[in-house]
Amino acid sequence: MAAVNPDLQSERDGATFDTNKLTFLLDGGEGMTERRREVEAEALADPEVTGGPHYHFMSRPEQYSDAVRKAVHYMKQAKTGKFDNPADAHWYRNTLWPNEMAPIGLHTTMFLPTLENNSSPEQKEKWAPLAKDFKIIGTYSQTEMGHGTNLKALETTATYEPELEQFILHSPTLSSIKWWPGGLGKTSNFAVVMASMIIKGKNYGMHPFIVQLRSLEDHTVITGIEVGDIGPKFGFNTIDNGYLKFDHVRIPRENLLMKNAVVEPDGTYVRIAKNEKAAYSTMIFVRAMIVLEVATRGLAQACTIAVRYSCVRRQSELVPGGPEPKVLDFQTQQYKLLPVLASCYAYWFSGLFIRMTYFQINYEIQQGNIDLLPELHAVSSGLKAFTSYGSMAGIEQCRLACGGHGFSQASGLPKIYTTMTAGCTYEGENSVLYLQMARYLMKSFLQAEKGETTTNSVAYLSKKNLDKCVLGATLSPDTIIAAYEHRAARLVRKAGLRVNALEAAGKPYHEAWNLTSVQFTKAAEAHCHYFVVLKFADTLEEMEDEAEIHNVLLQLFQLYACYGITNYAADFTEDGFMSQEQLDMVRLRVLDLMADIRPNAVALVDSFDYPDHILGSVLGRYDGNVYENLYKWAKDSPLNKTEVHDSYYKYLQPMITGKSNL
């Protein structure tokens, strides 16, 4: 192992806390960190995991093909039962596919769970073992070319024919072609297909059908089906997001997954009490996991890369005629990176909270108590939007902060960005999610207006807020929370009152809502911002006995909160809540806090504890030996395989020399 670059070593030597202890907090306990490191170490030692061709030096078809190689390796490992603990499987996959999507990803996350949750007992007995043993590989096919969010408008039909006891699957229009499902294009031989069920001319709405797409013998496509890859994307190029078109494809009646509804041979439709809450609950889980596993971790990786590189890169001068300083010593560079780093910690703690809450509430749902479901749904929707967008912007800020080298794939940053940014769109487009949260806020606002008590995350709506901000130079968490609470409450009320006013002026509710939707989106953002600040403060309380960790987390908390106030200053100063003096103080504290955090910057990103293989970045290497490895990386890249590129002989030589060696 090469010696660590002294410029990075000196940063580590100067840290004021034990990074291991912070890592334990982020992982959710020392035991979790240990187990994660074990799984990662085992994966990293496996040449099938780390020995493949270099991601950035492959074409897109090669990237896909190599991901299939890894998928088969993964499935073989899974069959041994070693991933029966979901966390183990998760860590292993993160190491096998660093910032890449697995072609069989939806098999495990959607296909198998849908089979298990939507099948009758007999169906489950038939299909689940095949899927678990990878005898069949499936995906979940819902989104169509013309529709995503609006499920009611999906067009694929499944028409029942009692004579043959068959459903006829059909894509009646171009826009009805299934589009986007992961692993659909080339990998899967089965799919759960969502289609509108029609019996004797009556549309019974969307139902899940299990459909064979390709032969289990030779993978050729089943007659009547057209299936393929949707083509290259901004990211996600290891996965074959696919399209699927049906031309009157017949499947047996038994392929309707019949847990929630049964169609009898004669076409009689029997609805069984549908467990809508369970479906709801899966959606919430996925959104909670996006906060923690997509948004937060993508940002954490980007911060790791940019902060380390900013302590290795030296540039320009601070003192005239003096040596070139580390770029992180420039205030402008700190301003690009440290607030983003603080937001990363903030999102992470909210992510841990929402995951834990999901498990708690899910338990209560199983017990029949669904009171907290609307709250959890709203919070998980809003947080998914808030953190994924914040993360996306933060990752790009990290990339730009690395200057020219950030633009090279060697930095690892473009790959993190293109993978992560998709999280702003999938599993609920962010604007739509904010509006879902907004509807919950509107409802809560109306309750509060009626004098009812609102609870949990919206408790502040029915309580008396402070008129004047009491924030002082100590920036105590309580006063910060109160400020964010006041802002959210005011924005929610203002939007709610506008809806009421527009209605009173004669607009129908849906129009009043659309005309207030921009304002309500901002109110929903402010609510999420408050929530993230609150959860960060809760974490601080938990860490009160660990003085060294508490100190640095408090600085990050204060930076996150103060930076937020300066960016939305008018929201805090309007109605005279925060004074000009307070705002000026907050602005100066941002600068001071950055100087306070600066010596711990590298330790704070080290605490995220990403192995170099997962970071995939020459700039962000743990040892900081950037330049020699940038040179080595470039020399290995495809255009350098030959001294003279083929295109010279083909095109340039005839023009330059007047002759051709071809």
Added chain:
Amino acid sequence: MAAVNPDLQSERDGATFDTNKLTFLLDGGEGMTERRREVEAEALADPEVTGGPHYHFMSRPEQYSDAVRKAVHYMKQAKTGKFDNPADAHWYRNTLWPNEMAPIGLHTTMFLPTLENNSSPEQKEKWAPLAKDFKIIGTYSQTEMGHGTNLKALETTATYEPELEQFILHSPTLSSIKWWPGGLGKTSNFAVVMASMIIKGKNYGMHPFIVQLRSLEDHTVITGIEVGDIGPKFGFNTIDNGYLKFDHVRIPRENLLMKNAVVEPDGTYVRIAKNEKAAYSTMIFVRAMIVLEVATRGLAQACTIAVRYSCVRRQSELVPGGPEPKVLDFQTQQYKLLPVLASCYAYWFSGLFIRMTYFQINYEIQQGNIDLLPELHAVSSGLKAFTSYGSMAGIEQCRLACGGHGFSQASGLPKIYTTMTAGCTYEGENSVLYLQMARYLMKSFLQAEKGETTTNSVAYLSKKNLDKCVLGATLSPDTIIAAYEHRAARLVRKAGLRVNALEAAGKPYHEAWNLTSVQFTKAAEAHCHYFVVLKFADTLEEMEDEAEIHNVLLQLFQLYACYGITNYAADFTEDGFMSQEQLDMVRLRVLDLMADIRPNAVALVDSFDYPDHILGSVLGRYDGNVYENLYKWAKDSPLNKTEVHDSYYKYLQPMITGKSNL
């Protein structure tokens, strides 16, 4: 030609102005539009231009190779003299390489001009004709792996040896390896190399040398030189940005470009009055062109795609139970796109202004009047940073506004983004540029403090600003300009006073400056914002006789300005300048203005007048026939060349069937 999608046709039918007239304004006159269309039409009719393989379906080496094919085609055309008008050449290249970098781009934009501007008359006579006739292909090699911005720290040396009358070029360290020059890796056989000249142990600083890199016979690399491609990047993959390492490479004394400095055979160094202003002037020109040709046009293309698609895509419901509306009818979608569209027009008019000013001032410089150079340098630096960052953020907003399909390369948006975002870093990293402008603002602030009159863009610093904002519901341009002026003046003064205060408190100036650099960056942004508002207002005045155009531009101007005020609200309300009532009015006017502009949205992007080939987008097609072409595009993509992908036989089949057909 397919019929236009009725959803798009109805938008065009409802426009209130003649798009052609607006196009003329954007192009700089009807004659310019006509000529541009002629050049584009000729290029579009040429199969060498439009008939090549599809960009997104190629591997990176194939993308490079095909760009070389195009380069040879271009050079052949250029030799006929048809591009002697630089504008013609520019339009042709935009059509040949839509949002792509040409491997020979630096040959024409940097290598040849550097030869012409830095050579002695004899050298010019020798080299310029070879370069013009593409007998040699060159690039400009300055940036090194370890340094970009700080030119003084560049490490490559050129040591003179009087005995043999040779310079010895050498890369003394790893970080001194030349890194990033376009076309350097595989394409160029010559380069102008910037190196520190050392004669008899004395370092004379950076000088330009012309160096042969590869054989003119067979393109093999010259002994002592190591040259190659730096590997795949976020974008720019058609160009071979390269590295270059010298191991004591000898070149004749005559290869020092000797216009500004001569080294005599015995090593005597003679400095000739250096035309620093000319060099300065080139840099300004490049930055001005980035505003107009990179930032603005990238954003205009993204707006074109997102706005058209938002009128074709139908989704969800506005009226309960009603038909699915065009997504642009949702207020939240308008809020994503219309302010971005307004900013695009704003940047465009500033770009036209700065280009025109460059030509005027350049003329004065030739006459020996350099008074306006600092102003132009500051404005072009700041505007480059302001518009490139704004454009980058706007393009991503357009992409996200297209939902899932925006993530597909079929949308064209990722390609526009990855090409354009590089403009935030090259030719002056944005933060560095803002600080350059900030130093100009600081200087002007000090002048104003001393009672001197500041002029041109900073005239407001020495004039008495209004204490109270007079903005009313009519949003007259004068009152808007005054508001932006007040904001910029206050932020500049506040930052300047802080530097003074820190100095008075005993900090050395450089430290006071670093501690105020975040504030000064914001002041520089505010100054640019003011400038862009001002130039937009000037354009409005010019168009007063064209009522229909004036109306819609006025709405865009007001939207741009009001949106800016809402985003930086505290900057306007602090010190009591703008009242709460005014701010609330501005916020509501943003929503109203969007509704006013909405019917003209498609006409406003049509006015940018981009042929489909340049847009490269299925979503943004002029005819709006999105879905059928998305389907067609996907079917043509590489993974669909075979029904069963190779990776099945290689990896999946053995696992699924227990046997292999391989």
